[in-house]
Amino acid sequence: MALDTLDFTVMIAIAVAMIAYFAKNKIFGGDGTSAGFTASVGGETSRNLVETLQKNGKNTIVFFGSQTGTAEDYASKLAKELSSKFNLKVLIADLADYDYENFADVGDDILVFFLAATYGEGEPTDNAVDFFEFIDNEADNLSSLRYSVFGLGNSTYEFYNAMGKKINTRLEELGAERFAEYGEGDDGNGTMDEDFLAWKDSVFESLKNNLNFEEHEAVYQPNIELTEIEEMPLDDPHVSNGEPSKAYVTKANTDLTRGPFDHSHPYISKITHTKELFESKDRSCVHAEFDLSNTNLRYSTGDHIAIWPSNANENVDYFIKAFGLENKVDVVFELKALDTTITIPFYTPITYSAVIRHHLEISGSISRQFLSSIAQFAPDEETKKRTLEISGDKALFAEKIHDNYFNIANALLYLSNGQPWSNVPFEFLIESVPHLQSRYYSISSSSLSEKTNVHITAVVEAEKHGDQLVTGVVTNLLKDIEINQNKSSEKPIVTYDLNGPRKLFSNYKLPVHIRRSTFKLPSNPNTPVILIGPGTGIAPMRGFVRERVALKKNNDAKVGKTLLFYGCRNENEDFLYKNEWPEYAKVLGESFEFEVAFSRANPAKKVYVQQKLLERSQQINKLLEDGAYIYVCGDASKMARDVQNTLSNIISAERSVSEERGHEIIRSYKVQNRYQEDVW
Ligand code: FAD
The missing domain is CATH 3.40.50.360 (Flavodoxin domain)
Incomplete structure (x- = not known):
């Protein structure tokens, strides 16, 4: 970010x-x-x-x-x-x-x-x-x-x-x-x-x-004007306390259980069940179930759910400190656009703290460009000089800021030796800090077996780099919910206001919307499928398997081969849904086969899904010749490409064609929608 x-x-x-x-x-x-x-x-x-x-x-x-x-x-x-x-x-x-x-x-x-x-x-x-x-x-x-x-x-x-x-x-x-x-x-x-x-x-x-333009020193020119409204308290019903869309503030003539729900207006869904899936002291993966039964919001197997985040208390407090905004948190203001092509980005009137907690991406990394543009508001000349020096030098920036995993507040307080940056206009922050984006999750349930219940499988992003604790916004929010809901003795790494604005999220609710995906099982359940989902890439594969189990159980449908490849570190630490797979196998019988690659079970020999694919080359090629569909989900940066190369090589070896031809065949499967990816 x-x-x-x-x-x-x-x-x-x-x-x-x-x-x-x-x-x-x-x-x-x-x-x-x-x-x-x-x-x-x-x-x-x-x-x-x-x-x-x-x-x-x-x-x-x-x-x-x-x-x-x-x-x-x-x-x-x-x-x-x-x-x-x-x-x-x-x-x-x-x-x-x-x-x-x-x-x-x-x-x-x-x-x-x-x-x-x-x-x-x-x-x-x-x-x-x-x-x-x-x-x-x-x-x-x-x-x-x-x-x-x-x-x-x-x-x-x-x-x-x-x-x-x-x-x-x-x-x-x-x-x-x-x-x-x-x-x-x-x-x-x-x-x-x-x-x-x-x-x-x-x-x-x-x-x-070439075009003879003259370059001037950049001086911030606001596009919006902020006016504080002293007479308006934060509990005035017209004031946003961070509600995710205007309808949740005004509630005028709106049935909040009816859609459309999308990126501009979410449904506030109850989370009925959460559990920790890993058995590890240092890593965490949350299974969460969202209840859609009281709304017309629906999904189909393979879709994504978007979760609307809010920031952790610790990060909100630190950001407030970095800009010396302690006396402003509950002050209400409104925004006016200064240009006719400009639209106000969120509903106002609103409070400063609601903007920081619910609208600004405050905990991600900070960029050179942001540093260079904020330097003009440094608390003193010395800090300004240092900020400009670091933002103007790629290597220095990497050493002093990027490699220390600093977010905005960390970086600015480091540069000013702890002095707050009180001169920064709040308009500048609204215009310059990215706005919080919803995070997507591949749905791990099936709309056939749980029509109004969406499951997700989310690995919690939390790492310590030196003194710096680096946490993902949504996954730590889910973890905090899991800990509270299950009254677990675990301590959250960061904590959140789980009640949300005006207690809108109390009793474990979060704003969500569904994104339709093209990652779909073949319409004929008898078609064989090869599912490859290491790590949390297992999420939609679990949905697919549950779908086939439901088809078999409910209609005794003839279900084609489901060959699933999964990978994790080792059996007793992070084997996701370990107890479920034998249950599915009982229903699907021989049509279901499951291969797991454990990358850390044997320290001398790491095994990844690609190797498991190679071990089954003959079967994979035969299934493909019989019309099988391939599904790949998980890490986009390396796994997806390695899996694709492995499958091309399998085709090339099994069919005695050139490697290039193997690649072409995989590409043609993609065009025919027989090779689908859900990678991030
Ligand atoms: P973010 O706040 O977005 O942080 C992202 C990363 O940046 C984290 O690793 C965090 O530690 C790091 N970071 C934070 N602050 C800093 C800093 N100051 N400096 C440097 N680094 C920093 N994920 C799943 O677990 N399961 C799924 O099924 C799944 N499905 C997906 C489907 C799609 C279509 C897409 C696009 C993504 C999917 N993801 C899935 C990924 C998911 O959307 C999130 O990106 C992921 O959960 C992290 O979100 P977060 O809010 O916790 O982390």
Whole structure:
């Protein structure tokens, strides 16, 4: 997670996107918007791009195609600097927010940037689909367009940065002129932030050297105005205490059990059951069950559930201390947009503490760019100098900040030797700190066997690095719930306000929504399936197996072979759902086979699922020839690619074809949807 200068206009674009989506009757499938955002429109919106530019006096567009929020975040950072350093009038635009039939009329006096992520197997993000349709099939001449592109991708995937590359080359083919070089960021290499900074620097050089723009020292120019409302107490019914969407504050004419529930409005679901799945002193994995029986929210096996987070008490307190906000926590304020293209990112009036606890991503890592932009508000000259020195030097930043796993509060208090950064305007924090995003979990239950009950399987992210305790937001929240609900003697690593705003989450509830997934069993239950899910990758596989068990039990359906590969460290520590598998085998009989790879059972020999696959080469090849589907879930960075290579090699060896042909066959399975991945 990058913490960085987040331009408020991105949040606006986010909210505008929501409106556009609803207007178009579309559901935003990605998580490009921040959890907790309740959009209230601050300006007029139009799908006509040229009209929007003219009406608002804009001369630059920063488009983003975003699935997880990173491209949006970068779009906002770029826009902020283009406006503060080059006086450009920037429109940040979600690619889904505009129609493109008059795109050719965007004149050469407008600079157009694209920050485009590639999703899954070289696919566009959900919000960029229509734009790609336009450049692929509808546009014929864009010779007046001046553009630059930064692609966000992951080199561990086969079609690395396919979407960034495509925009870049397709616009060139259509006659558009690139005014600054094409750039790419690589998440797989862990260099995304630095790649983006390098590209941004090269863009600025082009603006200065080729387009004769003058660069000024960046001075923060707020896009929003914060006004405190002294006469309004925090228990006033109109004041947000951090409720996840406006409807939960106003409750006006809204049946809160009826959807639609999505990234802009969650369902507050009861967690009926939790348990610790690991038998380990140092590691933890929580099984949690969400009850959907009182709502019309439904899921189908293989879908994802999004959990809306709030921050841990310890991190909230430390953040408040870092900015000297102790006297402000319960003060109520409202926000006003200072530009007509800007939308307020969350419902106001609201309190300072509600924003910090429920809307800002305060515990992730801090970026160089954020440091450099906050330096202007340092408590003294010495701290400012140090902050600028460290933020301006990649190696020094890595040594002093990144390698110490500092979050915003840690880093700033370290730089100021403990002095609070009381000069930082709260508007700056709202605009610059990323907003809390919901986290997705592969559902580990089956909608056939538990129609209104969603199970998840979440590994708790908690590590000690020197003195620094690094904790994941949602997984530690789930752990805190598990400990309290089961009255366990375990101590949570960090604690949360489990009651939530106005006790909305009391008795173990959390805001959630469901994301439809394409990770689905074949419609014919008799089709053989090969399931590969090491670690928490087992989650959707458990759902699939439960589905087949239910099919067999309820309808005595003829169920095809289910060959499941699972991997964990060792049998007595982290073997997930160890006692369940024999039960499933009893129902499914010989049609169910289960292979486990223990990576740490024998210190001299680590065994991974790939090896188990190789041991069953012949059977796997035979199943594939019989039409089997393959499912892979879990770690995207290495496991998914290694498994794919292993399967290609199995095909190549068993069918006596070249390795290249083996790869081609796997690729063709992907195209036919017979090879599906759910990886993160
Ligand atoms: P975050 O707060 O998001 O932190 C992420 C990481 O950053 C953690 O490792 C944390 O320790 C580290 N970190 C925190 N602060 C710092 C800092 N200051 N410096 C450096 N590092 C820091 N996960 C599962 O367990 N089970 C699933 O079934 C599952 N399914 C998924 C399905 C999909 C489609 C996707 C996209 C993801 C899935 N995930 C799953 C991952 C899950 O969404 C979360 O990313 C994961 O649980 C961590 O969330 P968190 O809020 O606890 O951690």
